[in-house]
Amino acid sequence: MGVASSPVVHGYPHLATVRAAITALHRRLSYDGLHGYATSVLPVDVAFADHDDLHLGAQRVARALVQHLRLPDARMVVGFREMQHAASVELAAGPEYFIELNDRFRGHRRDIGAALAHEITHVLLHRLDLSFPGTRDNEILTDTVTTYLGAGWLLLDAFREDAMTSQKLGYLTPEEFGYVLAKRAELFGEDPSPWFTSPQAWPAYTAGAALARRDGQQPPLTAAGWAGRRRYAKDRRHAQEHGGAWADAGSPYAFEPGPDGLRVRFPCPTCHQRIRVPVRGRVRARCGLCRTVLECDT
Secondary structure (H helix, E strand, O other): OOEOOOOOOOOOOOHHHHHHHHHHHHHHHHHHHHHHHOOOOOHHHHOOOOOOOHHHHHHHHHHHHHHHOOOOOOEEEEEEEOOOOOEEEEOOOOOEEEEEEEHHHHOOHHHHHHHHHHHHHHHHHHHHOOOOOOHHHHHHHHHHHHHHOOOOHHHHHOOEEOOOOEEOEOOOOHHHHHHHHHHHHHHHOOOOHHHOOOOOHHHHHHHHHHHHHHHOOOOOEOOOOHHHHHHHHHHHHHHHHOOOOEOOOOOOOEEEEEOOEEEEEEEOOOOOOEEEEEOOOEEEEEOOOOOOEEEEEO
16 A cells, blocks of 8 residues: 655546446445445544554454454454555455554554555455456555445545645545545445545545536436537437447547447446447436436437
């Protein structure tokens, strides 16, 4: 697990990989499995006071995260040493896993839960046999899954920045953490904002939440705005006049010929799996992966 040095990168440079990670998680856990994580880990379960014993406290927080991530037979042994990265975990067959945290956490105990959440999610993904090729994309997958399964608000809350210093744990930007948190909040009807202690966490969350809302406001969804609907009508007309096939790298939708006429392909705003529906005006579609019902005007 990495820890950012100043300055912190902002924005959405990993958004495509984040969305692919959300889709992959939905596919791997299924609808029922994913809804087993409908409640986030609570601050009281991962609180770490300055007077707590360092090693006993770390073990206690690790146990709480193991239980939250539904790894009942996994035992975490937590140690501290000087190292370049924030933390690392030794992945093996289990049931005992060794996590090492950077010595800096001896003096920053409030962030131990965030570091452990990321590393224990590595164990979960290892057991699920879910991974992305390449270290960078696999770490983005881990951050995304940590957040989507209810422990990643800790990672966003570990982000702090002022005129002189900055700290960020994980590989996602603060706004990307906010985006994934907002996607989770929409799915489970949850509000993580009362849990933030970092002054910088809330603005990052609201920025990510605004982008998450826009996922549900793209054509052909009926919630799309006037400008989007007008652009969609123009692209649809172009597709109809040129044999049915139309796609643009910057567009969230594409047209293609189907057995019964023109079809439009677009991502589900919840899980980002591609959905195909016929172009025939008002259509109600149901995502086969996350079961979201979508109102469309094709």
